[in-house]
Amino acid sequence: MHSIEYDRAGDPAQALRLIAQPNAKFIGGGTNLLDLMKGDVEQPARLVDINRIGLDRIAELPGGGLRIGALARNSDAANHPLVRTRYPLLSQALLAGASGQLRNMATMGGNLLQRTRCPYFMDTAFDMCNKRRPGSGCGAREGYNRMHAILGASEACIAVHPSDMAVALAALDATVQVSGPQGERAIPLAEFHRLPGTTPQFDTVLDPRELITAIDLPPPLFQQHVHYLKVRDRASYAFALVSVAAALEMEGGVVRQARVALGGVAHKPWRLPAAEAQLAGQSLSDERSGALADALLAGARPFRDNRFKIDLARRAIVRALRNAGESA
Template identity: 65%
Template sequence: MQSIFYDRANDVDHAIELARQPGAKFIGGGTNLLDLYKSGIEKPLRLVDVSRLPLAAIEETADGGLRIGAMATNTAAANHPLVRRRYRLLSEALLNGASTQLRNMATVGGNLLQRTRCHYFTDPAFEHCNKRDPGSGCDAIDGHNRIHAILGASPDCIATHPSDMAVALAALDAVVHLRGPDGARQVPLLDFHRLPEDRPQDDTVIRPGELVTAVELPPSRWGEHAHYLKVRDRASYAFALVSVAAALELDGDTVRDARIVLGGVAHKPWRAYAAEDVLRGQALHSDVLARAAAAAVQGARPCRDNAFKVELARRAVVRAIRNAANPPQTAAPTGANVIPIVPAASNPGDQA
């Protein structure tokens, strides 16, 4: 049995110093890391507990934006008055993630760093996974790939990123704050996660020993007309087959600006720039929505079992935009903006 050491960090600098130890991993809520550790996917030699660091504050910034500490729980972020009032897109996305119990434990920083839920990655019984064992191959490509990527994949990996929160943050132009051995830096959320290319084992651009300290949101232009739509197999506790974060800036019936970001379709939140271009300067007529939806999935390369995701994504984009243009008066509770669908077949090793 492999020994594992546990250290509790006193402050951020102490945490970074402890992380210099070989095999060290930060642990906050532990909702992802501990699962992977128990199944033998993650093999840390030392756990650096950052859960008691003073990084849980949610505060307005001087310019009217919002800074969310990395240790803020998903529940605290979703229910914060400023988030619900100014960043409804984020609140909706968080409330559609996991379960209440998990949201009470999971942190904002940990949510960004969660690993993919590809069953060929999370189950060591499957031998070939480039993300788990670089150079071994990808069993998902010729396997059961119903849940996998249709955009941005590579011959080395077709997994998708599981976070709902990250999709909303990408639409809101969020910035990730990091501290590490080389000091502090900021990375736009859209650049934080990376496509697999030939290094699928690297999910993000985070450097060894770096700690996520906060996520910062600029002043919101999308507080009034925004919607997060999640399409999944069950009405709760399931990852997205396709999700859409849609945010609109309207001038009467005309779209002045838009943000369209898809989840469940790529290795990272997928911003649909071409769809946004279609919408700008247009009224939201059916033909405009159809063209925007088609643009959102241009270049899609589905696998044998997930070709349905292309049409599903088109329809989800249309519905999300319509809902953003005419949102309810308050942020929707969990499940109110979820479309469950009946799975075509049971997935080997599928996990919620």
């Protein structure tokens, strides 16, 4: 056991001052951090409680978009009238995650920052984990790797990002608003999470002293033809083997724009705009959706236990696009 200091921030400025102290961590809902602390994966010396700093509002932006405060609870965001009507893909993805009890606690910013559930990372009994102990090796490469990455992995790490919400946000071109010692900055969701490369211990481009303040969504384009498909081992409280966020803008049966993002297959939500462009100006068919899937999955590198993910992902993409096209 080691002692932990606890501070309760009253506003964002105070939160940023407190987080500058050695080995400090923000805590909102705590649904991931507390698990990591109990397993000795994370050992912060100080917890900075940010639940009372006023970043929980959901409000329209002047240009027609939507700003979701970083401390809005997942349940509140999923069921907010503006989210349900204008961004139903995000609502579907949020409701596919975890359980009702966890969604009531988990925050939007915390969801973005949750860490992989790779067992070699989560269980300190395993010595080999470059994400937890840089330079120790990746136990999953030669170990049990059924849940692991088929895209974007490296010699150092084959873990996947666990969020459902982030997959939908990638498809919707969301932006993450951040505040820190150098001021404020806006990070496109597509650039927020990192591929592992040689430094898998870094999940995002966020500086440890920065605070997520909000998630911004652009004016809604995809309100009718959307579908979030999550393929998992059981109906609830399970992470995705493969997930697909599919969104279509259609006119007269013709696809004007398409968005397809994958979860459960990489260290970050996986999206390739060049693959999506294949559907523009085309009528939707399983054959054309399959071609998009092939482009999206090009270069996939499976491991011993997760070879099935390539075919599973292809079928899931086709099904998600078919469901999106039929929805209204």
